Amino acid sequence: MTARVVPLCDRASKSQAVKALLALRGLILAGDLRPGERISELSIVERIGVSRTPVRHALVRLEEEGFLEAIPSGGFAVKAFSEDDVFDAIETRGVLEGLAARLAAERGAPEPKLRCIQDHLDDIDRLIARAEITPTSFEHYVRLNASFHSDLIDLAGSRQLLRQIERAVALPFASPSGFVMAQSVMPDAARLMIIAQDQHRCILEAIVNRQGERAEAVVREHARLAARNLKAALNSSTSMQLIPGAALIARR
Amino acid sequence: MTARVVPLCDRASKSQAVKALLALRGLILAGDLRPGERISELSIVERIGVSRTPVRHALVRLEEEGFLEAIPSGGFAVKAFSEDDVFDAIETRGVLEGLAARLAAERGAPEPKLRCIQDHLDDIDRLIARAEITPTSFEHYVRLNASFHSDLIDLAGSRQLLRQIERAVALPFASPSGFVMAQSVMPDAARLMIIAQDQHRCILEAIVNRQGERAEAVVREHARLAARNLKAALNSSTSMQLIPGAALIARR
DNA sequence: TCTGGATCAGTTGTATACAACTGCCGAACT
DNA sequence: AGTTCGGCAGTTGTATACAACTGATCCAGA
Numbered sequence: 001m002t003a004r005v006v007p008l009c010d011r012a013s014k015s016q017a018v019k020a021l022l023a024l025r026g027l028i029l030a031g032d033l034r035p036g037e038r039i040s041e042l043s044i045v046e047r048i049g050v051s052r053t054p055v056r057h058a059l060v061r062l063e064e065e066g067f068l069e070a071i072p073s074g075g076f077a078v079k080a081f082s083e084d085d086v087f088d089a090i091e092t093r094g095v096l097e098g099l100a101a102r103l104a105a106e107r108g109a110p111e112p113k114l115r116c117i118q119d120h121l122d123d124i125d126r127l128i129a130r131a132e133i134t135p136t137s138f139e140h141y142v143r144l145n146a147s148f149h150s151d152l153i154d155l156a157g158s159r160q161l162l163r164q165i166e167r168a169v170a171l172p173f174a175s176p177s178g179f180v181m182a183q184s185v186m187p188d189a190a191r192l193m194i195i196a197q198d199q200h201r202c203i204l205e206a207i208v209n210r211q212g213e214r215a216e217a218v219v220r221e222h223a224r225l226a227a228r229n230l231k232a233a234l235n236s237s238t239s240m241q242l243i244p245g246a247a248l249i250a251r252r
Numbered sequence: 253m254t255a256r257v258v259p260l261c262d263r264a265s266k267s268q269a270v271k272a273l274l275a276l277r278g279l280i281l282a283g284d285l286r287p288g289e290r291i292s293e294l295s296i297v298e299r300i301g302v303s304r305t306p307v308r309h310a311l312v313r314l315e316e317e318g319f320l321e322a323i324p325s326g327g328f329a330v331k332a333f334s335e336d337d338v339f340d341a342i343e344t345r346g347v348l349e350g351l352a353a354r355l356a357a358e359r360g361a362p363e364p365k366l367r368c369i370q371d372h373l374d375d376i377d378r379l380i381a382r383a384e385i386t387p388t389s390f391e392h393y394v395r396l397n398a399s400f401h402s403d404l405i406d407l408a409g410s411r412q413l414l415r416q417i418e419r420a421v422a423l424p425f426a427s428p429s430g431f432v433m434a435q436s437v438m439p440d441a442a443r444l445m446i447i448a449q450d451q452h453r454c455i456l457e458a459i460v461n462r463q464g465e466r467a468e469a470v471v472r473e474h475a476r477l478a479a480r481n482l483k484a485a486l487n488s489s490t491s492m493q494l495i496p497g498a499a500l501i502a503r504r
Numbered sequence: 505t506c507t508g509g510a511t512c513a514g515t516t517g518t519a520t521a522c523a524a525c526t527g528c529c530g531a532a533c534t
Numbered sequence: 535a536g537t538t539c540g541g542c543a544g545t546t547g548t549a550t551a552c553a554a555c556t557g558a559t560c561c562a563g564a
Contacts, residue, residue, distance in 0.1 A: 051549045057312060064316040066415060073556060074516050088412040092351065099347045160340040163318060167419055268518065303519045325526060326546050
């Protein structure tokens with residue numbers, strides 16, 4: 001009997017701690033847990049089906065990720081984000097990515113990696129050229145966009161910077177992909193994609209040409225495109241529904 | 253018997269989890285745990301005197317803080333930092349503090365806070381003017397310098413940015429105070445203090461005058477002073493002994 | 505009626521027992 | 535002799551029992 005029966009494997013192959021982390025983060029992002037109110041460990045235990053130990057692990061991690069805040073008398077509560085918080089988070093992400101681009105330009109990036117990114121950008125061009133925007137093609141765009149951004153960080157080659165950006169991007173509405181799906185239901189979606197893609201090209205060109213300051217400046221402006229998306233999305237509940245973690249954003 | 257006997261209170265008033273966190277961080281910074289090698293939970297338990305539960309909490313937190321890295325097969329190891337890592341961490345901190353200064357300048361800071369910072373800077377001026385550098389006066393300088401930097405972050409008024417900077421500064425050698433003590437045993441200590449203090453003045457002036465870009469640029473250059481200190485300290489074991497967490501920095 | 509205090513349910517914090525896993529050593533077999 | 539398999543020690547991961555604490559409710563007394 002070498003083949004054990006593992007019907008739960010696809011869900012249970014990961015440790016209970018990981019399971020708890022993913023499940024709890026899911027609950028938070030979905031808005032099942034109201035911001036501000038205390039999270040009862042036991043209620044999570046019975047919802048997720050693991051014991052308190054991994055749940056507590058997940059709580060600590062999610063506090064570090066920024067989704068929870070510790071309550072002085074013990075325990076945790078879901079954090080509420082103001083609109084200003086979200087704009088600041090985006091600006092901060094832009095500044096950090098800007099540093100990544102500048103470092104890549106100043107220090108020089110390996111040729112093969114640059115070619116690889118160039119290929120990714122060509123893919124995006126082809127996608128945009130097709131002129132029809134479907135949910136599927138948009139998801140594809142989101143993926144390509146996300147990989148451009150992670151490639152960019154990779155180019156900088158700095159572990160410390162990577163760590164900081166990972167933290168900034170942990171909040172989904174601060175990530176480069178946060179507002180792209182929201183963009184899809186907006187009237188000028190195609191126009192925004194064209195602008196964003198041109199910025200991608202400029203960023204890469206600046207890095208290739210070793211123009212550190214230019215690379216940094218364009219990346220920052222690129223992040224502000226996300227801020228503009230947010231501003232527009234805030235007036236459209238259809239868009240907001242496409243934003244992960246929108247439930248955590250408290251309206252003024 | 254309302255008065256319980258609490259002789260251990262000064263050490264035990266904090267929870268076991270906090271105790272474990274502080275003690276373990278202390279062990280790491282002191283270099284008692286060799287970078288790269290696995291940390292045995294039980295060995296920590298008997299060194300610190302709390303059970304495994306709070307120790308594991310501390311391990312998770314210290315991983316988030318950046319001192320530890322998870323081992324694929326389970327457990328954690330102390331992270332080793334290259335000299336490049338340290339320089340990058342300083343540059344990253346400078347960029348984030350630069351954002352704080354720019355936001356403060358662009359958005360405007362409340363008058364009373366600005367006056368308060370001005371007073372702190374006056375204190376530093378008086379300290380420098382005394383011309384004699386003793387360990388005590390240097391520690392005083394370190395305190396004043398640290399509070400200037402935290403005031404700066406406060407001026408920006410951004411929770412998100414605060415979070416990111418706190419993370420960047422968690423690594424002691426990336427913090428604004430990291431290399432100041434090392435500076436104290438260097439020949440041109442007085443000169444560096446004068447330069448740093450002039451930068452402090454310029455930063456505040458830029459914020460008052462709403463010169464966002466200038467504030468950002470000077471703060472970045474100010475951080476690079478720390479990088480210069482590091483470069484000098486790396487050649488002097490006397491200096492290195494004054495740098496917290498120096499044991500984690502692997503020489504090339 | 506209002507205030508004070510004490511009890512109590514429900515919570516989180518801690519310790520510990522147990523299970524599962526990893527890497528290693530040795531022995532046996534090829 | 536080399537290789538592979540099996541068992542073992544020691545580790546981490548998980549569950550759970552227990553302790554300490556918090557906040558609230560209820561009752562008694564002024």
